[in-house]
Amino acid sequence: MEQKYRQGGFTLPGEAGYEKLTLELAKKWGADVIRDSDGTKLSPEIVEAGYSIYSTICIIRQHNAFAAAHPDSQQQSFLCSDPVVATGDTLVIRPMDGYFTEQFELNDTPDALEFWQVWDRTANAEVPRSQWAYADGVVTIEGCMPWHEYTVSFLCWRIWEEINMYNHTTNNWTTEHLRQLDPRHPAAWEYLQQWLEDWCVANPATNVVRLTSLFYNFVWIFGEDMRNRSRFVDWASYDFTVSPAALRAFEAEYGYALTAEDFINKGKLQVTHMPPTKAKRDYMAFIQKFVAEKAKALVDIIHKHGKKAYVFYDDSWVGMEPYGPHFTSIGFDGLIKCVFSGFECRLCANVDVPTHELRFHPYLFPVGLGGLPTFSEGGNPARDALLYWRSVRRALLRQPVDRIGLGGYLSLTLPFPEFNDTMENMAIEFRRIRELHEHGAPLTAPFKVAVLHTWGSLRSWTLSGHFHETDRHSLIHINEALSGLPVDVRYISFEDVENGALADVDVVINAGRAGDAWSGGDAWKSDKLVAELTRFVHEGGTFIGVGEPSAVEGYHTFFRMANVLGVDKDTGARVCHGKWAFDVAEAPITLVAEVLAAEPNLYLTDGKATVLHAADGVPQMTMNRFGKGCGVYMSQFRVTAESTRMLLELLLHVNGVAADSLYLSDTAQVETAYFPQDDVLVLANRAEEPVDCVVHTPDGDKAWRLEALETKIVGK
């Protein structure tokens, strides 16, 4: 392998006390950068070894002395008590019951109490302030309706920074609980700017300040009871940005006031998986602007000291929104994303920022996120790394990033030399693929696919968090499948469709559960949306609906696109209607029935759709010619090698594209990317065993044998 593939684009976590190992592995893996990790500090021996140095800063954390001196500078959140049934006309509620008191502390200052609310949840009505009183952690409600349920919505201080809390509670750390400051607090903001200024002066060797991340963590609410420790977690929610000051500033800017209920939402909170209210959209825009302004001020300080500013696309990332309107104004030099999956690579690669870097898994920790051993007895980190690489590689073949890297403790790799060899090879493959992209883009199918949901491009590629956190949703499976297909993919919103986004699209995918943000919920009450998509298909487009696509109650069909799909779901009113009998047709693609559901309430609308698969006599996958176009329905989608191939074949079929024009192999296990500029074909084996395959090309078929998980790069 040429030397140029042996070095560069690799960030190594250095470890004090293991200086020799650090420098050995830096050489082996071709690192050009050494970083510290959460809870570690690099030694001078490493810092002065000639590598670029990334230093990790969590800007709002590690200021406990300031927080102690200014407790009102801490971050806050709205919480809602568990509902309590009134058995008489007086009711006593302790709002904090059930919440983790090491994370939350009641904010019962007059400033905060103004925003507290008491609700009769049975009657869906706020209880007037005259009927309740607060004292010593207890709310007493008078004049209750007996047998109704009541809740208290309240503000609380968040007294333990959530990532620190997670590490403590997961890894049994015993160090001091770290607090977090709210940059909206004027004194805290002055302090943080000065702190960063001082830090830059004190760390001349640092080339890149790696912010982890900005100000507000994703929402993570712990409960007191170990049986319900993680009460709520949403990677893209904004509840942790709130404070009386924020609420007042919002009212001043938007001309209307938000209340606790705008956040609490009957105790359900405002999850990313559901369509947002107008208030939530406004509030997100308000916070995004604030975060961008404050972040820019910090980046300016870093730049002033001749350092670069990279930001981590996780943890305290809320409001930063790399796909939002303000991100580029911040001026970051790089974005770093930790990746388990292919969609996360695309999520990073697609952001408008100079440098994109992936933090690979497994993290150099004894156990992984799921609690299984990685770098400890019983672990097999080399295999773990290869299986993550299998997902990442296919995404990198479609769209490059600039850098990769690791995090954690290098010393843990000592008993696992196979891991170190694996990583060495992986880094070489990464650089080789990156170079191919530098010469020219890989061959892509001549049609454009748009994924349609509420958030549109703001939530390109992702839903809310990692794959395993959102794997009940068909859409994350589709995103993951798409992340490595030779297909042009974009994410559009319902407003985009109404504003002409379909002009440049051949296939629209809508995949979700009725009422959620991915299906769309009330957005489908727009006749204009329905008409535009109907036109689009009638004139030759394809609409692929998965699960409960375009579903909303109140119309003659539950799926608003039922006419195009030829299939609909009965929500109860059609139990007396006869159902069209059908034969299951031979599929024009390689069908993978096991990724579909066995949904009992589907039915053919007019009997004309072709049924590709049925379960218990009920259609689960259909194709329906509609005008010059086509509607395709799948009751569910789950990503596997085979179903990914099925999705690709489906896209090719409806667009009339032949497999050989794209250099596709004859098996789902081997994916390919052809780079015409270099005339190079990359074959990637997904199987953990050798696979023989034939690649169809415009110049005829060619046979290949790939070893387990092998990447084969052939051509010039």
Added chain:
Amino acid sequence: MEQKYRQGGFTLPGEAGYEKLTLELAKKWGADVIRDSDGTKLSPEIVEAGYSIYSTICIIRQHNAFAAAHPDSQQQSFLCSDPVVATGDTLVIRPMDGYFTEQFELNDTPDALEFWQVWDRTANAEVPRSQWAYADGVVTIEGCMPWHEYTVSFLCWRIWEEINMYNHTTNNWTTEHLRQLDPRHPAAWEYLQQWLEDWCVANPATNVVRLTSLFYNFVWIFGEDMRNRSRFVDWASYDFTVSPAALRAFEAEYGYALTAEDFINKGKLQVTHMPPTKAKRDYMAFIQKFVAEKAKALVDIIHKHGKKAYVFYDDSWVGMEPYGPHFTSIGFDGLIKCVFSGFECRLCANVDVPTHELRFHPYLFPVGLGGLPTFSEGGNPARDALLYWRSVRRALLRQPVDRIGLGGYLSLTLPFPEFNDTMENMAIEFRRIRELHEHGAPLTAPFKVAVLHTWGSLRSWTLSGHFHETDRHSLIHINEALSGLPVDVRYISFEDVENGALADVDVVINAGRAGDAWSGGDAWKSDKLVAELTRFVHEGGTFIGVGEPSAVEGYHTFFRMANVLGVDKDTGARVCHGKWAFDVAEAPITLVAEVLAAEPNLYLTDGKATVLHAADGVPQMTMNRFGKGCGVYMSQFRVTAESTRMLLELLLHVNGVAADSLYLSDTAQVETAYFPQDDVLVLANRAEEPVDCVVHTPDGDKAWRLEALETKIVGK
């Protein structure tokens, strides 16, 4: 066996040409009555043999000459065209496309056209009359919104009586299609009364006129395409009662006009399984009053001739409503119900009428309703009869009827002497059980169970049709299980609860799918209802919820009774909420997990409910102490011997009742009924094999052995 059990309470279908067989079987089965059947006529030899004679009349049918002379006297219905997409601004719809033209004929008289409607179903808006025109079977719409879907709602004549149509199309009859008259048509009504008068005069030997049934058939809409022949069937819907005359009379009486859309309901029609609109409730009341008035006039004619009037509780029964307010005013002497299941026996037995008669299955026809052979090659009618008897017997042990009988062609029994012996024995058991009830009621548990749904007592025991037509609903399984349990059962509506119906109830069961009539839909928006049920349980009652009980969107929980149940269902907004971990507890009853669902979106509300069964880590059956009472949740219920026993044990457990106090056996296969007046214990084996069991009694346990399906009657 005493002679008194060998004769009486049995209605035999006589068959002309088989006079000897008729009289032989009349003796063998102990018939006291001989009847004719649909399409048969008794011979003088039979009529004069000394038996009472039932004669079958379908009053609105068999008047084709009158119908031909007065085509406007035929019955009608609203239908809705299939939706059609507009690709431009003009659209042509042929309303009848897809409907069975042998059943329906457009009613395009000016009188009817006034009620036609054209709808833009995409926009949910009626198209103004100025934009559409009708001519020659075609509606032309101008000024369409391109890509919207349109439908035409129209009136049509029903030119083939539906039961006759069914028999023709099922049994390949070739006789003339029978039409049906609408008694609302003044000339038809005069004609029908005179016809009945004449008939009574011409048939002096008839003792009982058996009406099959009254005027309006349950709704049964056939399609043209054999792939969707039965487009719609609902046993308790009222669509077939409609006509311009009825609509005008309604408006005069109720002060507001109904439109086609009140019936068409976006093409979904108004099914019994969904909560009715106010308009539907009013219209039902309007029709019920009309039907009762007309029926009473006919019964008066029959009575004037010294005959009795029995009515069949099926076919053209719509509007008669034996559980409605007008039924007793008609003056029927008897009610006849065909039965496959136990719940149908209770449905018949509970009606306020002098004589209750069951028509047993199998019908003496070559094939059964499901199309399988009965009295033909490959059939085993003796076994069929015993399996139906197994369901009927347990209901008869709880509540008696007065008579049983058969229908069809006696001659078909000739090759099946085992059937004739089975029937002989069954008739003896029936009379024995009936006598026990005459002496006193069987022992019943000391608590009262109320099934709670939209229709309340109007739909006691039934949903809409036979078991196999409604078996997707958990409630019919519960009704069937309850039909033979030693438990006091009543059916109550949500209004009943608000009006104090729980004063005399110990257990409330609510079982249905969100939004349907059985769960309740919007009825659960009543805070008063929720509070009253909450009070009821808190003070000691039990609420059993099955499927999606008390479910309605818009509140802090999806199940409004989630506080009592301790379990709720996430409809999408709680995907980010942590779920309470739990251990599955040992059940205090004999759990039958296989009748539960594997519903993935259930969760414990406060972690306190006891989980009796979980699927894939999700609770499917729970018990939750609430105040002095209890909430029980089951994700589904399917009736089997074992699950019936589970339901009984559950009811005993929550009410603290011991098995021995009720003379229960130790096995689900053997059910018992103890008649204290006679000190008689009846044991009924449900198994098709011998079973040994022990019966727990207040005087100790006693062992028994029962043969396959045996009924053992022991004691005095």
